[in-house]
Amino acid sequence: MAAIDLNTVRATIEARVATELASSPAISVVFHNMSFDSSAVTTFVQCLTTFGESNYLTQGNADGLNRVNGIVVFNIFTPQGIGSGDNYTIGKRLRDLYNRITVSNVIFDAPIGPEVVDNPNPEGQFQTQLRMTFEIFEEL
DSSP states (O other), X not given: OOOOOHHHHHHHHHHHHHHHHHSSSOOEEEETTOOOOGGGOSOEEEEEEXXXXXXXXXXXXXXXXXXXXXXEEEEEEEETTSOSHHHHHHHHHHHHHHTTOEETTEEEXXXXXXXXXXXXXXXXXXXXXXXXXXXEEEEO
């Protein structure tokens, strides 16, 4: 049995959002540790995938599973001063991609948000945040 390849899990998550946001209208996507000039675009999404705790699951025998938990955070940025509609439309597209589904053995929970961020970074943007947890089980 094989251990989980975290880069494969990350790629599974990132490929879905990149494919969705490449379609009309195309929206720039930024991932962890990626250089990006936010002043060059008015609308973009930051996708941050983070792995959390792992648990060994067993019921008394030598075989068991490891459960690896994680969270995906989408920061959605749209121009300030034009209302929240465009931002929430992007949020719905992202919610629909992951809402309580399983993709390549990655089990996604129901998303939270999009919630308005009071102090957006970068300034001058309207920002919301969409979060969802996920889990993967590995057999060793």
